[in-house]
Amino acid sequence: MPRRKSVTLQTLASELGLSIHTVSRALRGMPGMSEETRHEVLSAARRLGYRTKDQEHSLAVEHIPLFPNRKRRFKLMFTGNSVYSRLNQILLEGLQDKLAEYGHTIDMLMIPSSFDKGESFDSWADQNSLMYSDGIFIPPMTDPIKEELLLKLPLPRILFNFPPPAAEVDSVIWDVGTAVRLSVRHLIANGHRSILYIGNIHNQRGFRLRWQSFVDSMREAGLDANPELHITKAISEKEAWIASVQDSLVSLRATAILNGVHNNLAWIYHACSTLGKRIPEDYSLISLQHERDEFLPQLSRPSLAIRETGVRGAERMLWRLANPNLPYEHIMLQGTFFEGDTVKPLKA
Known part of the structure; x- marks a missing residue:
């Protein structure tokens, strides 16, 4: 795989069999191509570690290092059967791809539906070294009681949901x-x-x-x-x-x-x-x-920008680590509409 410094627009174009012009327009969000082509370009750019000058400038402004010295470990929390949800698998794919660009890792951790006799949430968290992680991600469909406990942890947290009223947490969700x-x-x-x-x-x-x-x-x-x-x-x-x-x-x-x-x-x-x-x-x-x-x-x-929400959530976590004292932010990602063929004009 090419080193990051050697990855150019030509590298991406050759990899995908597209013109440099098409690759450039896809990376800049310009119209004139299918969503499949745009997705392929963005996926290849992430995989090969290519960043535009604007992206590098944005990382510098947010104090997120391109090549961090410390490799961080994060947890994606699950409750009940949500670990098997396709939605959460898509979120995890986005998280893993973005965090891997910086050399960071993420593991899944299941919160049991009920604790053993005499065990509390705090003791379970200690047994699983939860407080030694660099941050946690809380997906949708998390049990409300467990969600409340997770939101109280003194750790950087990203909530993949619409936040409860007055919640002190950064959130990212598809709109x-x-x-x-x-x-x-x-x-x-x-x-x-x-x-x-x-x-x-x-x-x-x-x-x-x-x-x-x-x-x-x-x-x-x-x-x-x-x-x-x-x-x-x-x-x-x-x-x-x-x-x-x-x-x-x-x-x-x-x-x-x-x-x-x-x-x-x-x-x-x-x-x-x-x-x-x-x-x-x-x-x-x-x-x-x-x-x-x-x-x-x-x-x-x-x-629905579910995978993109995972990617944006990873970015927001790294931003929070670099800016621990700034106000919490709630981000919604808006998708497009695919017309398909299951809607027909109503005849008079």
């Missing part, structure tokens, strides 16, 4: 509010005014924000969004949930569906098919997905 607004606007632009929202609005702060963004977007278009007419609870009994979806589609006279939680997608298709309806012929569909679905590559969806 689901804008993702929902882009989705509603796309459906309305295609003539759909009766839109069924499907997605649990409880348990997670991000879930509640998705619903509120849906309500606000509908109201801005002069439309109502009564929660009693939408599917806002988690799937418990699948048959009852499917029947509720079918009843809501009929009672709303819906022409479109906005799915706010990714793991509902297969059940939505099942509910429509058993009703004798098809997507997109009978119902247009937009779904918030963690990543591109290989079985539905043309699914209309907002792009």
Whole structure:
């Protein structure tokens, strides 16, 4: 692998089989190429250690050394079954790639759902040498009680979530509010005014924000969004949930569906098919997905910057270590919208 000092635009262009002009435009965020090409360029730049002059200047301003003398160790915390979540795996990929550029490492650490008899969170943290790490990352879906304990630790912390009120922590999260607004606007632009929202609005702060963004977007278009007419609870009994979806589609006279939680997608298709309806012929569909679905590559969806959140979280951790006394910051990463083919214009 080329040394960092020897990596040039020509190196990246040759590696990818692209022109220097295309590589340069991708690195500067200029339009005129597919998202796949841009992603390939940025991934290669990270892998080979290439940085633009602006990036190096930004690191210098934030006091983050390009080649640190000390190799740091971080922890990504998990609770329950969240360790198996594809979302957290994508976050971890972003974290590992960015931290590896500086020679740092990150390990996963599982917090048990319950401690052994007589054991406390503090004693568990001591046994796992948690306080000897250089910082911790707290992912979404962390149990609220465990999250509160982690936020009280005297360690640099990055929260991958919308922060609780008055939380003393830096946070980085993908902007689901804008993702929902882009989705509603796309459906309305295609003539759909009766839109069924499907997605649990409880348990997670991000879930509640998705619903509120849906309500606000509908109201801005002069439309109502009564929660009693939408599917806002988690799937418990699948048959009852499917029947509720079918009843809501009929009672709303819906022409479109906005799915706010990714793991509902297969059940939505099942509910429509058993009703004798098809997507997109009978119902247009937009779904918030963690990543591109290989079985539905043309699914209309907002792009959620989950991996990029991991990368930005690593950068924010290094910034916090270099600037321990500056105010906390809350960062939201906005994605684009992929139109796909599951939304069709509504015929008059």
